[in-house]
Amino acid sequence: HRYAQQAAQARAKGMAALSEVINHRGRDTQRKAMKTLLHGALILGISVMGLAEDHLAARYEQIAAQAKGRVGAASVVLEGGEETCIRCDEHFPMQSVYKFPIAMAVLARVDAGELKLDQKVAVSKNEYLADGAVSQLRDRSRDKDQTVELRELLELAVVKSDGTASDVLMRLLNNQAKAISGPYSVGAKEVMRFLASIGIDATSINVQDPEMALQKDWQVQYRNWMSPRGALKLLRAFHEGKGLSKQSHALLRDMLERSIRGEKRLKGLLPKETVMAHKTGTSGSRSGVTAATNDIGIITLPNGKHLAVAVFVSDSKGDQPMREGAIAALARLAWDEEVGKDPRVAFQKMYDEWLSLTKIVLYDGTELPKEKLRY
Known part of the structure; x- marks a missing residue:
């Protein structure tokens, strides 16, 4: 139950952060939003791994x-x-x-x-x-x-x-x-x-x-x-x-x-x-x-x-x-x-995947070059 709560909280934070990245142009806002997105994803990953360990x-x-x-x-x-x-x-x-x-x-x-x-x-x-x-x-x-x-x-x-x-x-x-x-x-x-x-x-x-x-x-x-x-x-x-x-x-x-x-x-x-x-x-x-x-x-x-x-x-x-x-x-x-127990490994993997992206595909199918996202 504890892990499910953590996962739900992480998912909510992650979706909110993604919305900030897509809908805001402000450099500071996007930097903070991207940080929150990665942090939320990291929490979700650790929550799932903690549940799996049991x-x-x-x-x-x-x-x-x-x-x-x-x-x-x-x-x-x-x-x-x-x-x-x-x-x-x-x-x-x-x-x-x-x-x-x-x-x-x-x-x-x-x-x-x-x-x-x-x-x-x-x-x-x-x-x-x-x-x-x-x-x-x-x-x-x-x-x-x-x-x-x-x-x-x-x-x-x-x-x-x-x-x-x-x-x-x-x-x-x-x-x-x-x-x-x-x-x-x-x-x-x-x-x-x-x-x-x-x-x-x-x-x-x-x-x-x-x-x-x-x-x-x-x-x-x-x-x-x-x-x-x-x-x-x-x-x-x-x-x-x-x-x-x-x-x-x-x-x-x-x-x-x-x-x-x-x-x-x-x-x-x-x-x-x-x-x-x-x-x-x-x-x-x-x-x-x-x-x-x-x-x-x-x-x-x-x-x-x-x-x-x-x-x-x-x-x-x-x-x-x-x-x-x-x-x-x-x-x-x-x-x-x-x-997976080492948060640094999980974070580095997500960061590397982010750096490897060339474009972002939005929910409606719109393709957005990554350079247009300032973070």
Whole structure:
């Protein structure tokens, strides 16, 4: 009700100001009228945005329904914002999103002096993933073993989402580990230990199997899961530099910003110049159902703050444009909600639009060159 009253008042002020602009020739009067018009429009915009904020989760649900699957989404401004999420604590198959915490765990070992970025790592041809999975390592040396620097393995896993590279990274973690026990596969328990060290437990994220295991059994992918709230915890921990040196944090952030996957997901509807560090995850499809289409990341807002967004689309019968479109729309909604909270942004947008006008069209259809309006 309060927002409706503000909107009505703003509309009345705006219409009165427009009348002043059209009907008066006095320079001072028109300047004041134009100021009132812009101010009224700004109040109206803020009123509408304030009303929308109360229903942001409901708007997430409306968009999620278009993906024809189970959707979990979460967002928060990391500098003191309020969290919005749907299906906050449900488990969603990560697919390649899990390469993000794997890379963090490996870099923590580099910081501890147990691994070196320039060390040579032997990769056996038996470790190559089968065709159908993304792997530049496999494609460039199908029938031969090869030796790769650790830095390149990280680059391939994070930037290009190479599944063979991430499995080799998990193997390296195992080589440095003590006894591995329980249901966790090679290196996975070490990733879980790292996550626990930065305050993220197994109720938020579960890493259990390497990608090679996922290729062999459709159901295995559901054992590597993340909740939307767990994704925000991971993004916040990374943003705050937990568990990593400044050098390792900067290296991984650069890789995440250069990720070549998912251009139509979180990035899809954002301004082209937007800086975002993110990691995608994608499964195959079976019987018309795609198990996972995901993207999680940290978006730098125009005001310098950072918006963490995570979207998981699971068990969807929608096609790829539909699934990715839902992710893009959710990210844009979160972006607009936060950017719109800054009155300077809204005012600048309206002012820029005013400056771009070449003519004014009145209600009766009369066209009036803008230069004839003195303000």
